[in-house]
Amino acid sequence: MAIPDIVNSVVAMDRISVVEHIKAAMENGIPIDDILNKGLIQAMDVVGEKFSNGEVFVPEMLMAAKAMQTGLEILKPHLTGDALMEKGTVIIGTVKGDLHDIGKNLVSMMVEGAGFNVIDLGVDVDIDKFLSEAQTNDADVVCLSALLTTTMPTMAKAVEAFKEAGLKAKIIIGGAPVTDAYAKQINADGFSDNAPGAVELIRKLMAA
């Protein structure tokens, strides 16, 4: 029962219960990777789906993500290698000149909840910073966010800079004024207009 209990505790946003059930699972000799993948990450998939269906609200999803993170902290010392790094590294930030971060934060939390190693660069991030962080961390996906139409052209420049630098990282974009057509126009690797969609997109790009 330990793994379903972990899933249920995360879905119920109950941090204390998550910790208790993880400890119990570890004592019962359940493999750490199973606790992570079938427990915590599976729980966030459930939460993500409920969120997409409108059953779970944003603050509840974030509380669930926090419960998941609390559980993850207990697992970390026991993880062989770095299980999170194995899933992939995602770099995210709001582009230069733009200080809006609500949507970016939502995506960041959900991607992290899906088990990826997320490096959130914050807001007003210049292209060089995206490039250097992607190189240093061997990023798999870079997510660019913008709310202002005046900062959207920075996304195009960033995509160009990444292609020129020959980095392996895929670049995806999002933000209220951003569209699929714009993503195609600037040769971005993908676009999502919502946070769960961004997670799915990253999974697809990683599987490709």
Next chain:
Amino acid sequence: MNRVLFNFDNKILDQIHNSSLELLKETGVRFPNKEALDIFKLHGFKTHGDMVFFLWKDIEKALTTVPETFELHARNRDNSFVLGDDSYRMAPGYGPPFIIENSGEMRPAMLDDTKKFCKLVQTSKALDFNSSIVAQPNDVPAETAHLDMLLSTMLLTDKPLMGSTSSKTCAQDSLEMAQIIWGNIDKPIMLNLVDSLSPLQYAEEMVDSLLVYSRAKQPLIIHSSCSMGSSGPITLAGSLVISNACTLAGICLTQLVNPGTPIVYGLGGSPTDMKTGGYVNASPEDAKHTAIVTALGKYYHIPCRSQGALTEAFELNYQAGMESSMMLTTAALSGAHVSLHACGTYGSMLAMSFEKFLADEDLCNAIKTLMKPVEFSEDAFAMDMIKKLGTSGNYLIEPHTAKRCRSEFYIPDLNIRAIHSKWLKMEPRQMDQRASQLLEKRLSAYEKPDIDPSVETELIKYVEIKKGQ
């Protein structure tokens, strides 16, 4: 006329005010702008990094120099108006980068759309001035789009206008273009929107624009808005406090730079859609916010701005009408002096629509009629006529009726008042399609307002040179 929808106990307004002061003193407001920080330091304000802390005496001093009313001058004097009196002034959408067509398709806005909207503003009975970004054109470079938009406004309309606040350069260019028309600018000729960035900060570019326009003593709408539950508290009380603190801090800076700079006080507070994290502009909470904000504007004796005919809808349907009407009517009846976004927006200000613009004009005109004081003159009582006709009269044939038949009532341009059989045969019948027809008529009837040819040439030349740089 006392236009107050809700009567707020002064104790509540005191509480909002005092809580805002507490934030200003203890938490401060972030101004990531060296010039602004130097000004605050010069005036003895406590700063810590980018954070500036305010005392009541600072705010009080600033509020005493803000004029209660001011006149916004138009190129055509007949279109100038006073802000802060009993009147309510409206402008179209501000900032949407998309156009939604009747088919539902959303496409990037183009400069040609901007020009069409300018023509509609010029011929509008409802709108009093033009916005500086009625639709953000995507077919011109973003860095110089403000020049194209301003040129369109200046040449195609002669109503009051707004300047660009996208950057310091944009603000300076706006003023330089205004100087070509007005020469030495010694009066308010350009209204400019400075938005803060919730919670409790301003973006550097906005502060740059604030400084440029304050130095030129041009009126500024200092507006703070938060998305309740994400960039501010989920509660109305908390969001009011956080936005009020930010607006007061911005107003304070304008008065330090140039005491007497005309200000329009603005707060916004829209719920975050808890199901998606999105911004919900059209809501009863936002409308209630508007009502309290206008009360706060009066509390500070500053003209105030409210939201416009906003909707979450993407087509001309019941939702669009219901939400737009709720938002704009609340603003009008609460006593707001200015509304941006009064015509044309869909989807939380994401897109403009020509058809919605025309439908909103009917709404604006209806609201202006609603607000017009009821006439109680001798002629309006018409006692002699009433006595003469008694119980058998037909008022339709009376000269009193004929004299007033075109002016007494609100007459919609788009809304129908037909009998059912006529409506059924109407071609086209759908409102959005009838709006498209009306759009063609409006655009074909448009006449460019007169302008001194040398001024027009100079404006065009200025824009060409600036674009070349």
